[in-house]
Amino acid sequence: MKNTINHTTHIITHTLKPITTDALSIETLSLLKTNGSLYPEAVCPTIDQKTAVKIYHTMQFIRLLDDRMQACQRQGRISFYMQCLGEEAAVTGSAAGLHQQDMIFAQYREQAALHYRGFTLQQFMNQLFSNQLDLGKGRQMPVHYGSADLNYMTISSPLATQIPQASGYAYGQRLRKDPYCTLCYFGEGAASEGDFHAGLNMAAVHQAPVIFFCRNNGYAISTPTYEQFIGDGIASRGIGYGIDTLRVDGNDVLAVYAATQYARNHAMTQHKPFLIEAINYRSAAHSTSDDPIGYRTKEEEKKFSTNNAFYRYETFLIQKNWIDLKEEIERTEQIKQDILTDVKRAEKIEKPIIDQMIEDVYDKPTTQLFNQLDDLKKHIQHYPELYSHVH
Amino acid sequence: MKNTINHTTHIITHTLKPITTDALSIETLSLLKTNGSLYPEAVCPTIDQKTAVKIYHTMQFIRLLDDRMQACQRQGRISFYMQCLGEEAAVTGSAAGLHQQDMIFAQYREQAALHYRGFTLQQFMNQLFSNQLDLGKGRQMPVHYGSADLNYMTISSPLATQIPQASGYAYGQRLRKDPYCTLCYFGEGAASEGDFHAGLNMAAVHQAPVIFFCRNNGYAISTPTYEQFIGDGIASRGIGYGIDTLRVDGNDVLAVYAATQYARNHAMTQHKPFLIEAINYRSAAHSTSDDPIGYRTKEEEKKFSTNNAFYRYETFLIQKNWIDLKEEIERTEQIKQDILTDVKRAEKIEKPIIDQMIEDVYDKPTTQLFNQLDDLKKHIQHYPELYSHVH
Amino acid sequence: MNMLNALNNALDLAMSKHPHMCILGEDVGFFGGVFRITKDLQKKYGEDRVFNTPLTEQGIIGFANGLAATGIPVIAEIQFADYMFPAFDQLVNETAKYRYRTGGEFNVGALTVRSPYGGGIAGGLYHSQSPEAYYAHTPGLKIVIPRDPYQAKGLLLSAISDPNPVLFFEPKKLYRTSKSDVLDTYYSLPLGVADIIQTGTDITIVAWGAQVEVIQKAAKMALEQDNISIELIDLRSILPWDIQTVTDSVKKTGRLIINHEAPITNGFGSEIAATVQLECFLSLEAPIMRVCGLDIPFPFCHEKEYLPDHLKTYEMIKRSMRY
Amino acid sequence: MNMLNALNNALDLAMSKHPHMCILGEDVGFFGGVFRITKDLQKKYGEDRVFNTPLTEQGIIGFANGLAATGIPVIAEIQFADYMFPAFDQLVNETAKYRYRTGGEFNVGALTVRSPYGGGIAGGLYHSQSPEAYYAHTPGLKIVIPRDPYQAKGLLLSAISDPNPVLFFEPKKLYRTSKSDVLDTYYSLPLGVADIIQTGTDITIVAWGAQVEVIQKAAKMALEQDNISIELIDLRSILPWDIQTVTDSVKKTGRLIINHEAPITNGFGSEIAATVQLECFLSLEAPIMRVCGLDIPFPFCHEKEYLPDHLKTYEMIKRSMRY
Numbered sequence A, B: 001m002k003n004t005i006n007h008t009t010h011i012i013t014h015t016l017k018p019i020t021t022d023a024l025s026i027e028t029l030s031l032l033k034t035n036g037s038l039y040p041e042a043v044c045p046t047i048d049q050k051t052a053v054k055i056y057h058t059m060q061f062i063r064l065l066d067d068r069m070q071a072c073q074r075q076g077r078i079s080f081y082m083q084c085l086g087e088e089a090a091v092t093g094s095a096a097g098l099h100q101q102d103m104i105f106a107q108y109r110e111q112a113a114l115h116y117r118g119f120t121l122q123q124f125m126n127q128l129f130s131n132q133l134d135l136g137k138g139r140q141m142p143v144h145y146g147s148a149d150l151n152y153m154t155i156s157s158p159l160a161t162q163i164p165q166a167s168g169y170a171y172g173q174r175l176r177k178d179p180y181c182t183l184c185y186f187g188e189g190a191a192s193e194g195d196f197h198a199g200l201n202m203a204a205v206h207q208a209p210v211i212f213f214c215r216n217n218g219y220a221i222s223t224p225t226y227e228q229f230i231g232d233g234i235a236s237r238g239i240g241y242g243i244d245t246l247r248v249d250g251n252d253v254l255a256v257y258a259a260t261q262y263a264r265n266h267a268m269t270q271h272k273p274f275l276i277e278a279i280n281y282r283s284a285a286h287s288t289s290d291d292p293i294g295y296r297t298k299e300e301e302k303k304f305s306t307n308n309a310f311y312r313y314e315t316f317l318i319q320k321n322w323i324d325l326k327e328e329i330e331r332t333e334q335i336k337q338d339i340l341t342d343v344k345r346a347e348k349i350e351k352p353i354i355d356q357m358i359e360d361v362y363d364k365p366t367t368q369l370f371n372q373l374d375d376l377k378k379h380i381q382h383y384p385e386l387y388s389h390v391h
Numbered sequence C, D: 001m002n003m004l005n006a007l008n009n010a011l012d013l014a015m016s017k018h019p020h021m022c023i024l025g026e027d028v029g030f031f032g033g034v035f036r037i038t039k040d041l042q043k044k045y046g047e048d049r050v051f052n053t054p055l056t057e058q059g060i061i062g063f064a065n066g067l068a069a070t071g072i073p074v075i076a077e078i079q080f081a082d083y084m085f086p087a088f089d090q091l092v093n094e095t096a097k098y099r100y101r102t103g104g105e106f107n108v109g110a111l112t113v114r115s116p117y118g119g120g121i122a123g124g125l126y127h128s129q130s131p132e133a134y135y136a137h138t139p140g141l142k143i144v145i146p147r148d149p150y151q152a153k154g155l156l157l158s159a160i161s162d163p164n165p166v167l168f169f170e171p172k173k174l175y176r177t178s179k180s181d182v183l184d185t186y187y188s189l190p191l192g193v194a195d196i197i198q199t200g201t202d203i204t205i206v207a208w209g210a211q212v213e214v215i216q217k218a219a220k221m222a223l224e225q226d227n228i229s230i231e232l233i234d235l236r237s238i239l240p241w242d243i244q245t246v247t248d249s250v251k252k253t254g255r256l257i258i259n260h261e262a263p264i265t266n267g268f269g270s271e272i273a274a275t276v277q278l279e280c281f282l283s284l285e286a287p288i289m290r291v292c293g294l295d296i297p298f299p300f301c302h303e304k305e306y307l308p309d310h311l312k313t314y315e316m317i318k319r320s321m322r323y
């Protein structure tokens, strides 16, 4: 009974006039022009060369990785892949705006954030090929990465479930007085789930230091945004939760970086969540199981993909003299080479041993699970050539 | 492929400035002063004497019913009850703003709307006493009313589930070109559920003619609004869904009536949902299982309960010369009498026959259900005195 | 005709029969669904009757419940059965109990929920689950699972016209691979009735959906290699299930094996076993055996080892016969 | 001590042991929960550790999953077990599979979900359900149900310290009525281990939670009136369940009855029956019988008729003995 309800604070009117969508005008923050220079009024976030180049190299790497692994899937070497194309800037810029110890809950298309944190080519490959060295023990489909060391929660396919979890995780950080916060990525499609509503409201009420980062990339598989919602994007929802909100041009890595730094500061100093909506376009297919020809036009794809974040930022760095294009071309070739080599390495490594099937269901396998494993192993011994090897 | 996504329509800014709660100012509509006269600027909704008095009589009846049935529960004659006190105006005013054929999905505290539609004292009693004449066949706890004839969906205890259902129902009305819409009541607590989010967004996207009517009565059992959300009430969420929204003084029956008429017109002519938030105070306990002494002060209760909607409206009607107070006092006595009489009638009626236990699980009982019923009946025949009579 | 076409054809026939019938779900509109079951239906029946919803399963089923309550037939597609759980409350507390709790004043019998289920497509934890048992504990729901295109069409048409809500699980690994002769015209197959797909005298095996071809393969092995005569039953309906057909068979053969993909513990096999041991106690020559998934989440890299395949079934047949 | 106090005391002890442990749920804060289990705990441990959440079960469990992933012990209260279904996805797809899908990188073992369940309080459809079987098909979860205050405290403390997520269902009709001697100090009772509460030779009866006193009453009748010697087992843990104790008992008695409140079809009794008929086939002198709820939603006005009470159990004992 610390308080009474605040029912009397409302302003009274005697004229019936509804609140309509135009009551709120949400602009999109952009700092970098498409030609790589800053807008005159724009304030460049403080960023050192090392960070700036790391961001660039992350985007570079992910573009190459995506391209190669997409091809690998087409060759039947892995079963599934999802590209980040069109969203590299939003994901990398936001990851760069965090502290390395901040927690990240991602959806699935944020491999750039993970690489920024230090997930190696080998680690990507081990997961993609579900081999013995995969941190996830080969149990999930490709692209379901995660790493406790890198404070990156393992991806879970059910959409939006990570949103209230991120709120709870951040609450724990505040409770323990950790100097860290949590960032939670999700798509504009996932934002339709009930878990989105629960996660944002609870974070606001419980003052969890979490940054909600919505990648509004225009599509949820085949469903365009105008069939997903009719409000003004996802940003317009922040106000309903009492969460301060920014919309950014997701192709402007500096704007995303600045917004995330701002949000992080807000979360840490005020113990409050923050919502960022990055406007992007999913330039590639939803996944290797998808073909956008069935639901959108080539013209549309062209229109939105030309506004290329990578080259916009590259030009900025060249103008700053922070990168040398010749070196970068060599670097690109080297990465391509490394990927090819590592594909071969990773696909040769055996899959996890069969005993791992029953591990991690509980902290220790139950008697029943041991019995089930025994039965399975005995069975496989009858047909050793038909199953994978039992170690 | 009727369209392309509308990603380019956003206005660009180069200055980082978040949207904060003060970006939206939502006022509360009030027409009737506490002294029963209209505010000078207020436009009185067109209302004829018959309707105005019907509204008054509905509120009057419900206040008496609630009072009596609360007492009946205390006497152990029924197991459970929930009062509407403090919200009679909001519920009656909104019901009156609808067409009789419009569908109502309610939460549980809206008995006034049902009575406005024509649910009789006898029907209330039959449900409350779970007797054979209950339309719901005695299967649900008291106050879970419903009537197909009166277009009032039977109450369901799980909160907020009715919200997406109302959207779907309204969608069906539009599809069939019915000249009717749907109104959906829910509490500000229920608005935290994922189903709220889903229901509002889907109604907006699919253009369902549904009026979402939130009774913000300050509490969800013991949880005050400031622990339920930190945004500006429920009204502030409308904009995030692109749903036009009004906040009304829920103690002002005329304001609620006007708002509902406006919303209905909007829903029917524009095929769009509408959101109304009525500001009220749950003057009584949550239910007969609850005692607010454990979580709120008497001062607070007094503060919010003095603003009595019923007498405010009564004064208005007296000023209009539409009611005669002496007659109303007699009417009140008569209703009290009727209720007492009907309690006695209803509690004497037997409970539903045991065969009805297995009805309505499916359209017809399955073989297995018939077998289970047979077994049960045989069993009861061994102990006839210990169970209810088998007919 | 493959199963995709058979299902699409069934939906097309139903849509042309019921003037307001709707199909809704994620990506079911213009695109025709991620498995293309609703291909071309939006073009044919319009955007008001076949439409993409926002990405919210609880919303889809909630909305569909309300729409069905108006009496309009509704098909709600859940993209993968693994993603039905956000709608569990709407299905179990609402759909299933609608008619009962309203005393018959209202019902959502016009609702059919379709969803691809099961393994076999390298889907890992969340594109492989077989959740039928989660719903089988819920009076008020009907649950139907077809084994091939012919069954799929006839059972789906029955599910749509049945006056009760039906969960219709489609074995996604059969979508393209399973083929059968399918009439172009409207026909229906009964709900709640199992199908004896092969008679036999030594042992009864019950399965449903994609596992039916698994038990067929095992039965063939057992016949050829061990001369065991097997009665094969496709249960088809999980709820209500056809106790009579199964118990009649077991009374004849004296032995029963149940095969399902879901984890063994509290899978629907447990209900079958519990009921049959009661009804056929004096006829049983061996305990009822279950060949099922392990009690673990569905593992991507060990899918083959996880699945209750024909070899495991074959070994169990021998074990039962040896008992 | 009654069960309310025993649970409150257990929470108090756990909260004082773990410096960051949190309790969250609807109305659990200042008010202490609608059943007052968390009474005074906010006052003692502060608003940051014991707090009301907004009204969203999927949010409560989602938030609790995330908080538990930090390693902080969390108690999430769901006001009634009937209202856990909105959180079904978070529980079944997330909580249960967290450790497995992350390869052990992360886990939510620090989570305990408490919820009152079962009938007996005139709650009708939505304040009476016994949903344990819905979760029992889910590897990764532990499920525990106490029968009295002593058990409640010891099992809850074990659930909290167990490194796995536990669903802890509390028989609400026993909250005030069940009383036992309860130590004030910290003690724990093992999870996954059944409790033989009475030995006997003629027949084994298994139950859990509030049904334990029902089978005790029935056993007393059968002893007094028919001189039947009954072995009574309180299962205590539904997942993992203690197969050994049950099968050992049935091998001795040759007969088994399972009693649970939930509807019979695919209730947890089916799993027990399926397993026991396999393990004890040659010892069984009668089929395993189940005394359970009917396959209907929980009816308000026919609660007494619906429930598997001591008389139904007693009659079933006689039926089993006569077999």
Ligand SMILES: Cc1ncc(C[n+]2csc(CCOP(=O)(O)OP(=O)(O)O)c2C)c(N)n1
Residues within 6 Å of the ligand: A109, A157, A158, A159, A186, A187, A188, A189, A190, A191, A215, A217, A219, A220, A221, A282, A286, C026, C055, C057, C079, C083, C086
């Ligand atoms: C609960 C749930 N429902 C459905 C799906 C299937 N699904 C996977 S991705 C996806 C679209 C997600 O769109 P969005 O959130 O916008 O992310 P994007 O793919 O655009 O990055 C869908 C429907 C799922 N994984 N989980």
Ligand SMILES: Cc1ncc(C[n+]2csc(CCOP(=O)(O)OP(=O)(O)O)c2C)c(N)n1
Residues within 6 Å of the ligand: B109, B157, B158, B159, B186, B187, B188, B189, B190, B191, B215, B217, B219, B220, B221, B282, B286, D026, D055, D057, D079, D083, D086
């Ligand atoms: C899904 C669900 N969770 C919890 C409950 C228990 N419960 C019943 S009423 C209530 C509070 C509802 O508050 P609100 O929506 O504000 O309505 P009010 O009682 O104030 O009219 C709660 C938590 C429920 N019925 N359903």
Ligand SMILES: [Mg+2]
Residues within 6 Å of the ligand: A187, A188, A189, A215, A216, A217, A218, A219, A220, A221, A282
């Ligand atoms: Mg998207």
Ligand SMILES: [Mg+2]
Residues within 6 Å of the ligand: B187, B188, B189, B215, B216, B217, B218, B219, B220, B221, B282
């Ligand atoms: Mg309220």
